[in-house]
Amino acid sequence: MAFRGMQSFSTMAEEKKLFKVTIDNIPVEVEPGTTILNAARKIGGDVVPPAMCYYSKLQGSGGKCRTCLVKVSKGSDADPRPMPKLVASCRTTVMDGMEVANITSPEVLDARKGVVEFLLLNHPLDCPVCDQAGECDLQDLSYEHGTEATRYEFKRRTFEKIDIGDHIKLHMTRCILCYRCVFTADQLTNKREHGVLNRGEASEIGTYIKNSLDNDFIGNVIDVCPVGALTDRTARFKNRVWFLKPVDAHRDCDKCCGKTVLWMRGDEVFRVTARKDKYGEVEEFICDTCRFEKKEAKDWVVEGPRKVSRHSVISQGHYVGVHKPHETIREVMSGRDPKLLMNIHSVSEVNQPSVDLSKIDGPAHSTDFPKINGVQ
Amino acid sequence: MQTLTNRAQPVDRRPMTFWEKMYLPAIAKGMGITLSHIFKKKATVNYPEEKRPFSPVFRGLHVLNRDEEGRERCTACGLCAVACPAEAITMEAAERLPGEEHLYREEKYAARYEINMLRCIFCGFCEEACPKQAIYMTETFAPANYQRKGFIYGKDDLLIPDPKNPITVKK
Numbered sequence A: 001m002a003f004r005g006m007q008s009f010s011t012m013a014e015e016k017k018l019f020k021v022t023i024d025n026i027p028v029e030v031e032p033g034t035t036i037l038n039a040a041r042k043i044g045g046d047v048v049p050p051a052m053c054y055y056s057k058l059q060g061s062g063g064k065c066r067t068c069l070v071k072v073s074k075g076s077d078a079d080p081r082p083m084p085k086l087v088a089s090c091r092t093t094v095m096d097g098m099e100v101a102n103i104t105s106p107e108v109l110d111a112r113k114g115v116v117e118f119l120l121l122n123h124p125l126d127c128p129v130c131d132q133a134g135e136c137d138l139q140d141l142s143y144e145h146g147t148e149a150t151r152y153e154f155k156r157r158t159f160e161k162i163d164i165g166d167h168i169k170l171h172m173t174r175c176i177l178c179y180r181c182v183f184t185a186d187q188l189t190n191k192r193e194h195g196v197l198n199r200g201e202a203s204e205i206g207t208y209i210k211n212s213l214d215n216d217f218i219g220n221v222i223d224v225c226p227v228g229a230l231t232d233r234t235a236r237f238k239n240r241v242w243f244l245k246p247v248d249a250h251r252d253c254d255k256c257c258g259k260t261v262l263w264m265r266g267d268e269v270f271r272v273t274a275r276k277d278k279y280g281e282v283e284e285f286i287c288d289t290c291r292f293e294k295k296e297a298k299d300w301v302v303e304g305p306r307k308v309s310r311h312s313v314i315s316q317g318h319y320v321g322v323h324k325p326h327e328t329i330r331e332v333m334s335g336r337d338p339k340l341l342m343n344i345h346s347v348s349e350v351n352q353p354s355v356d357l358s359k360i361d362g363p364a365h366s367t368d369f370p371k372i373n374g375v376q
Numbered sequence B: 001m002q003t004l005t006n007r008a009q010p011v012d013r014r015p016m017t018f019w020e021k022m023y024l025p026a027i028a029k030g031m032g033i034t035l036s037h038i039f040k041k042k043a044t045v046n047y048p049e050e051k052r053p054f055s056p057v058f059r060g061l062h063v064l065n066r067d068e069e070g071r072e073r074c075t076a077c078g079l080c081a082v083a084c085p086a087e088a089i090t091m092e093a094a095e096r097l098p099g100e101e102h103l104y105r106e107e108k109y110a111a112r113y114e115i116n117m118l119r120c121i122f123c124g125f126c127e128e129a130c131p132k133q134a135i136y137m138t139e140t141f142a143p144a145n146y147q148r149k150g151f152i153y154g155k156d157d158l159l160i161p162d163p164k165n166p167i168t169v170k171k
């Protein structure tokens, strides 16, 4: 398993001995200074706590959302007392002989349920409208750890939608204040222009009088955002992720690695994103030219279909390994093709080959669709 | 060959007896069965004069619903299309412009929505999947048509008329 974000302590690892940790009764040896979360990721599988704010590629991330809570039932060999409260595993470093309980502790699972409820308190739950649906960490988290119904009866906080620059849409109402985008803007781009304003329940992602963020790498905030608070305006409402086919592609780019995932339908490129690993973290950040401006199949070298987990809705309707049956009609009709009884494009108004939705700048509007028999 | 069930019967290939070769008794027996049906209850109804009642859970032709203010409920979320086992539903979404709030309930709506009734198997999964109570199956059939192209139902066929602004376009 890839084990990233450890540059800071890998240099001094040579002279230090490894710490032995037990997570959910599975032992693992890690370097001192590793967090419990990263130790669990080294084991992999079900014992990895979910993380909504920690991002291995962003320094200083983590400690905001509390979904990664675990129980430390034995502090270390030197001091075997358990920790008095559940700890955030992304911010707690391991000790030698530490024993950690994640999914084996009912207390942790119960606390996580509570955390999900808190994260959803002000969340609008507008998944049917949201472009992130289908690849949203909050959806997965609440599906796995949340309850079906809310107990919250008060008015949820709402914000106006803001265009951050030409390409990014901010739906502050959906934000869970994980600070990932702030760290991305801080660490990846030359000039940080947005951050979190105000405090506590009133805090929001602000851009200082809506300063547009035009940096070469600012588009990466879309990929790091675990929810649909920051979305790609160029692909806004164009298609649901599960109707698009993700393919790995690359191009020669002088600003970034140029390795991306294209979200295609037919020959149209609807969206370009960075490649994400199994924890939903991007493998390599990509520049805004690749992300927003190269929306033609001919700009890219397609490597092949992206592997999508079978359990993801994105893999729905993607038929792999299909065997096309041998066409016999031509042979028995002495070379004549069968008569096509109906070409769907001659009747259907959807997916017209002559209209490229992906070429429209921003979301489509009623002006892009002429009325048919008085309705649109 | 191995039989699939233990109820398979071998075909009787013996030559016909004299009695069987006469045919007439067998014909009389057959006519007797036909005659007895005249006095039995009919299995059919005289459609269209007489119509069978639909079951309350009948899954017929779809409609797209509006909310109490007459706005379109569908938000083009695509859940019906991904739930559809026959892949009969397609749609294209658009963003609601300022000033269109009286037309569409959500900020995104289906500008195009089509059901291919040639593909639809009337399973009702779309109705079940819809989070916005937008698509419903009614108690009626998809009417017959002379051409295949008449079975591609667009929004003009599916959307229920707006009680406030009825459209008078004739198809």
Ligand code: SF4
Binding pocket: A174, A175, A176, A177, A178, A179, A180, A181, A182, A205, A224, A225, A226, A227, A229, A230
């Ligand atoms: S906008 Fe997204 S990435 Fe930024 S703090 Fe909110 S949820 Fe996190």
Ligand code: SF4
Binding pocket: B080, B083, B084, B085, B086, B087, B088, B089, B115, B119, B120, B121, B122, B123, B124, B125, B126, B127
């Ligand atoms: S009834 Fe079933 S087959 Fe027909 S459109 Fe709905 S989901 Fe598809």
Ligand code: SF4
Binding pocket: A128, B073, B074, B075, B076, B077, B078, B079, B080, B081, B091, B110, B126, B129, B130, B131, B132, B133, B134, B135
């Ligand atoms: S009919 Fe319902 S399920 Fe289908 S796209 Fe519209 S809102 Fe979604």
Ligand code: FES
Binding pocket: A050, A051, A052, A053, A054, A062, A063, A064, A065, A066, A067, A068, A069, A088, A089, A090, A091
């Ligand atoms: S991932 Fe640890 S607190 Fe958010």
